[in-house]
Amino acid sequence: MNIPLRELSGKASKSRMMQASTIPLNLTAAVSVRRNEEPSLDRSISSVDKDLQLVRRVAAGDETALRALFAAYGQRLFAYAVRLTRNPSVAEDVLQESLVAAWRGAARFRGQGRVVAWLLGIVHHKALNAIRSRSPVLLEEPEELGDDQVPLDEVMAEHEQAALLRVGLESLSLKHRMVLELVFYQGLDLTEVALVCDCPVGTVKSRLSYAKAHLRHIMEQSGLKAEDLE
Amino acid sequence: MGDHSQYIESLPLFVSGTLDDAQRRALENHLTHCSACRSEVALWRQVAYQVADANRNLDAPSIAVERALAEIRGRRKNIVWRAFELVRAQVPLVRGEMWPSSAAVMAIGVIIATIVKEVTILQMLAPMVAAASVAVIYGPENDPALELTLATATSPWKILLARLTIVFGYNLVLALAASGGMLLFLPANLVASLIVGWFGPMTFLCAAALVLALWVNTGNAIAVTYVAWLAQFLPGQEIATDFRLGGMSLFIAFLNAYRQFWSSPPVLVALAVGLVVIAGWLGGRQGQRLTRAA
Structure with missing residues (x-):
């Protein structure tokens, strides 16, 4: 089978995906519907320097610099907070607390990673605190997904693969979902994900591997084969 | 199969676009003759799409930054004011x-x-x-x-x-x-x-x-x-x-x-x-x- 390789790479197909409005069942669509404000991962030196300058200005008490950071990364931070807390109202509080924490901690930021990863780490910490104080049960591991736990009848009526996958993602535990979120929406590499989640890189890899196995299991329950996805 | 296991951990990063150019080219080359990895890439792309789609309509509430700044100003004013009050209270003593x-x-x-x-x-x-x-x-x-x-x-x-x-x-x-x-x-x-x-x-x-x-x-x-x-x-x-x-x-x-x-x-x-x-x-x-x- 000849696969158009540029189609396989998320990076290559981003601009097209930005315009996608429906779920692409043929899987030519992909990744980067993720950020309205950033069409691609911007790791250029000037961008890193600019962010670092903003953090330094925040440390010096410049309010416009905090606003600029919010303009650049607010949407991503809010999205991550919503994914973790599953509650936009709580996520808004988490975002506010995170911005205050970033203001207070800016002087300690030494540019040891990308600014966005640092900010996501703060949101991660604040969101977990919010979850612990409101509904600690969310932090617990879900039980293994049994055959009867997937509402397949409801699912089948919709686009089968996409809907199954949504069910699969929803049934993942918080720690697995957060890794998928950080890799696929936030565009972090494994080291950055490990920093945000405060765990070893090996744990990040094993969470990705678990998430994949879990999703495959759900697909296979409905009779879908891995080959069907291609 | 050695090739396959070598690349399998990179597939999510390939899909998310975080591999460097050399890694990406090597993986693209591998994908031309490894159907198992292609299948994995397809799954990860589905996942990536779903994750992105779920966040599509989430707009950061700008009120959050204004409230954060108000809180920061409140704390700053509080600290300075409390220090001033403390010093003033000690003058007669x-x-x-x-x-x-x-x-x-x-x-x-x-x-x-x-x-x-x-x-x-x-x-x-x-x-x-x-x-x-x-x-x-x-x-x-x-x-x-x-x-x-x-x-x-x-x-x-x-x-x-x-x-x-x-x-x-x-x-x-x-x-x-x-x-x-x-x-x-x-x-x-x-x-x-x-x-x-x-x-x-x-x-x-x-x-x-x-x-x-x-x-x-x-x-x-x-x-x-x-x-x-x-x-x-x-x-x-x-x-x-x-x-x-x-x-x-x-x-x-x-x-x-x-x-x-x-x-x-x-x-x-x-x-x-x-x-x-x-x-x-x-x-x-x-x-x-x-x-x-x-």
């Missing part, structure tokens, strides 16, 4: 006689220095006046209302720091005013040297007096700091000659080093900061003792 006596001694110093045209008098006097003032700012012997003060929610070290700020600040202003008066017959650069000459010793002597007052008592604190300060003005050469001291050169060398110490403002200020930290700790302990006794 500082011993009343400190204000006129410090001012009077400094005024006499200015008059004498003006008459004899000798500014060293001011340089010598300013640290001594300040040290004596600081030695009486805290402790039951200097503050009959201390127990009452300690019964409030404010911690003893904050009370101590507030009083130190008031008394040191007052003496600093007095010394600056006195030095400013020297502009009448001295050029500005010499007045600046004069200020540099007393500022370091004043800071260190005040901190030392405070620690000694808390550790021993006020009287001893003043005596020890004065002796320590004035010892540098001893005429070393004459003493060594008159008393036929055996280790004369050693004594003179020590005296020179000692004078050098008092002429090193950065060292003196750094040591003063350390001493103030110790004083805070001593003040805290003393406060605990008093509240327990009460």
Whole structure:
């Protein structure tokens, strides 16, 4: 089978995906519907320097610099907070607390990673605190997904693969979902994900591997084969 | 299969676009002949799409940054205001006689220095006046209302720091005013040297007096700091000659080093900061003792 390789790479197909409005069942669509404000991962030196300058200005008490950071990364931070807390109202509080924490901690930021990863780490910490104080049960591991736990009848009526996958993602535990979120929406590499989640890189890899196995299991329950996805 | 296991962990990063160019090219090459990896990539792309789709309509509420800034401003204002209030509340509790006596001694110093045209008098006097003032700012012997003060929610070290700020600040202003008066017959650069000459010793002597007052008592604190300060003005050469001291050169060398110490403002200020930290700790302990006794 000849696969158009540029189609396989998320990076290559981003601009097209930005315009996608429906779920692409043929899987030519992909990744980067993720950020309205950033069409691609911007790791250029000037961008890193600019962010670092903003953090330094925040440390010096410049309010416009905090606003600029919010303009650049607010949407991503809010999205991550919503994914973790599953509650936009709580996520808004988490975002506010995170911005205050970033203001207070800016002087300690030494540019040891990308600014966005640092900010996501703060949101991660604040969101977990919010979850612990409101509904600690969310932090617990879900039980293994049994055959009867997937509402397949409801699912089948919709686009089968996409809907199954949504069910699969929803049934993942918080720690697995957060890794998928950080890799696929936030565009972090494994080291950055490990920093945000405060765990070893090996744990990040094993969470990705678990998430994949879990999703495959759900697909296979409905009779879908891995080959069907291609 | 070796190739396959080598690449399998990179597939999510390939899909998310976070591999570098070399890794991406190698993986693309591998994908042309590995259907298992292609299948994995397809799954990850589905996942990526779903994750992105779920976040599609989430807009960050701009009110969050405004509320965060309001909270930051509130805290900042709070800290400054609370500090100001604390200092203001301690002003009436500082011993009343400190204000006129410090001012009077400094005024006499200015008059004498003006008459004899000798500014060293001011340089010598300013640290001594300040040290004596600081030695009486805290402790039951200097503050009959201390127990009452300690019964409030404010911690003893904050009370101590507030009083130190008031008394040191007052003496600093007095010394600056006195030095400013020297502009009448001295050029500005010499007045600046004069200020540099007393500022370091004043800071260190005040901190030392405070620690000694808390550790021993006020009287001893003043005596020890004065002796320590004035010892540098001893005429070393004459003493060594008159008393036929055996280790004369050693004594003179020590005296020179000692004078050098008092002429090193950065060292003196750094040591003063350390001493103030110790004083805070001593003040805290003393406060605990008093509240327990009460």
